[in-house]
Amino acid sequence: MTILGNFIAGQPQASHSGRTAEVFDPASGEVTRQVALSSADETRDAIRVADEAFPGWAKMSPLKRSRILFKFKALVEEHADEIARLISSEHGKVFSDAKGELTRGLEVVEFACGIPHLQKGEHSLNVGTGVDSFSLMQPLGVCAGISPFNFPAMVPMWMFPVALACGNTFVMKPSEKDPSTPMRLAELLKQAGLPDGVFNVVNGDKESVDVLLTDERVQAVSFVGSTPIAEYIYATASAHGKRVQALGGAKNHMVVMPDADLDQAVDALMGAAYGSAGERCMAISVAVPVGEETAERLRAKLVERLQTLSVGPGIKDGPDHDMGPLVTRVHLDKVVGYIQAGVDEGAELVVDGREATIDNAGNGFFVGGSLFDHVTPGMRIHREEIFGPVLAIARVDSFEDALAMVNDHEYGNGTAIFTRDGAAARQYCERIQVGMVGVNVPIPVPMAFHSFGGWKRSLFGPLHMHGPDGVRFYTRMKTITQRWPSEVRDSGGHFTMPTL
Numbered sequence: 001m002t003i004l005g006n007f008i009a010g011q012p013q014a015s016h017s018g019r020t021a022e023v024f025d026p027a028s029g030e031v032t033r034q035v036a037l038s039s040a041d042e043t044r045d046a047i048r049v050a051d052e053a054f055p056g057w058a059k060m061s062p063l064k065r066s067r068i069l070f071k072f073k074a075l076v077e078e079h080a081d082e083i084a085r086l087i088s089s090e091h092g093k094v095f096s097d098a099k100g101e102l103t104r105g106l107e108v109v110e111f112a113c114g115i116p117h118l119q120k121g122e123h124s125l126n127v128g129t130g131v132d133s134f135s136l137m138q139p140l141g142v143c144a145g146i147s148p149f150n151f152p153a154m155v156p157m158w159m160f161p162v163a164l165a166c167g168n169t170f171v172m173k174p175s176e177k178d179p180s181t182p183m184r185l186a187e188l189l190k191q192a193g194l195p196d197g198v199f200n201v202v203n204g205d206k207e208s209v210d211v212l213l214t215d216e217r218v219q220a221v222s223f224v225g226s227t228p229i230a231e232y233i234y235a236t237a238s239a240h241g242k243r244v245q246a247l248g249g250a251k252n253h254m255v256v257m258p259d260a261d262l263d264q265a266v267d268a269l270m271g272a273a274y275g276s277a278g279e280r281c282m283a284i285s286v287a288v289p290v291g292e293e294t295a296e297r298l299r300a301k302l303v304e305r306l307q308t309l310s311v312g313p314g315i316k317d318g319p320d321h322d323m324g325p326l327v328t329r330v331h332l333d334k335v336v337g338y339i340q341a342g343v344d345e346g347a348e349l350v351v352d353g354r355e356a357t358i359d360n361a362g363n364g365f366f367v368g369g370s371l372f373d374h375v376t377p378g379m380r381i382h383r384e385e386i387f388g389p390v391l392a393i394a395r396v397d398s399f400e401d402a403l404a405m406v407n408d409h410e411y412g413n414g415t416a417i418f419t420r421d422g423a424a425a426r427q428y429c430e431r432i433q434v435g436m437v438g439v440n441v442p443i444p445v446p447m448a449f450h451s452f453g454g455w456k457r458s459l460f461g462p463l464h465m466h467g468p469d470g471v472r473f474y475t476r477m478k479t480i481t482q483r484w485p486s487e488v489r490d491s492g493g494h495f496t497m498p499t500l
């Protein structure tokens with residue numbers, strides 16, 4: 001069986017750690033390959049290689065760096081079907097969704113191609129008599145990325161295109177559950193002309209991650225994953241003097257006002273709750289209808305739509321299913337455990353995904369879509385992130401109650417409001433304690449030229465990913481104040497604070 005190693009210094013390299021993890025095809029339940037869990041020394045070696053590659057890469061003109069990214073984009077597009085199949089074969093999501101994730105990742109590459117403009121800095125003439133001031137946005141050095149299983153292409157592509165464009169070198173530590181896609185992207189970066197050592201992939205687990213968080217040569221750490229690990233990453237890497245952006249888990253609510261177009265809201269909820277089997281940090285997992293009548297109508301429409309939710313393998317001939325399997329048996333058991341917890345806590349299980357009919361289920365990690373009603377804030381299925389195809393209806397009496405329910409939650413990644421009332425939407429946007437808000441848009445993922453990030457325990461660190469914040473995160477500003485020698489000679493010494 002293949003053992004996936006590392007990609008260091010422009011070459012695939014076998015790991016000699018002696019430790020591996022199994023990678024599954026979630027649709028069949030079979031182990032398809034092993035992935036190396038690299039040793040601390042192997043991780044240090046990748047950092048050394050990236051550190052040595054830094055001076056040359058940082059000195060290259062931004063225009064040339066951008067041209068390599070343009071070629072990379074063309075290569076990814078050329079191989080899009082192959083990469084989408086790879087994503088689906090290890091993650092389980094349906095083929096069209098895998099292609100969608102790749103497109104969203106490519107949009108960040110397109111943004112990063114604009115680096116000659118983005119990294120220009122500022123300039124002021126005559127800040128004092130004969131004195132000019134300007135800023136440089138310089139790269140940091142070696143940056144590290146640690147990514148989750150749910151977007152094996154898109155999340156690494158939130159990080160490395162911007163980091164590389166700014167002149168940094170990179171060590172990527174992908175999720176050990178679906179590691180093949182970042183390895184393929186590393187090959188395509190090399191093919192696009194990226195110098196060896198500028199982008200490296202180290203497969204591994206906590207042992208590798210801990211080296212990335214503590215090695216003094218690493219300047220910045222970007223992390224996306226669950227909240228407890230995000231908090232650990234933030235605390236450890238910051239204590240070692242690095243800048244950190246650590247994105248964590250989520251529980252996203254969609255408020256449905258009495259005046260909303262309910263057919264539109266239900267369409268939106270079906271995709272946002274059950275797409276990718278709910279394994280999205282921006283999935284809607286709680287619908288919050290305002291008023292009993294809205295709740296009854298919403299519930300009836302959702303129940304009807306759930307009868308036709310098609311579940312099956314992510315790759316098949318003909319049109320896709322609506323959703324595929326969960327990523328592993330362990331995760332499936334966790335999601336099924338939450339369904340039972342909801343029943344035990346007294347929520348009403350209106351549609352039970354455990355009983356769904358599934359095409360060609362075999363030994364795959366499948367569960368159908370579930371719907372709970374009468375979920376209240378104290379219940380575990382409201383407090384905790386399930387990360388599966390389970391939608392909760394949490395009824396409220398008023399707009400103010402909806403606002404309070406969302407604001408009281410520990411997470412603040414995404415939220416949406418469906419309404420025809422502009423004033424209600426405007427108030428929601430202003431008062432909600434959440435980083436990304438949709439108005440009649442269920443999954444308000446910012447485009448690549450804006451920045452992505454949540455509030456509260458969904459993000460540790462001040463800067464969001466990609467867009468303007470991404471450029472700020474991966475550059476250090478230096479401000480230069482200059483006056484030329486003839487004026488220095490003429491002016492003599494100054495012993496007071498200079499003013500205009």
Ligand code: NAD
Pocket residue numbers: 146147148149150151155173174175176204205206209210224225226227229230247248249250280281385387413454458
């Ligand atoms: P995870 O936290 O288990 O793993 C993420 C990464 O951390 C992996 O690379 C893993 O190897 C590493 N890791 C795991 N345990 C570690 C430890 N003890 N020490 C050091 N490193 C460790 O997350 P996951 O299950 O792969 O992904 C799902 C989670 O990611 C969900 O909570 C989801 O909400 C979140 N997520 C958040 C966003 C966002 O933008 N906020 C986006 C995607 C996913």
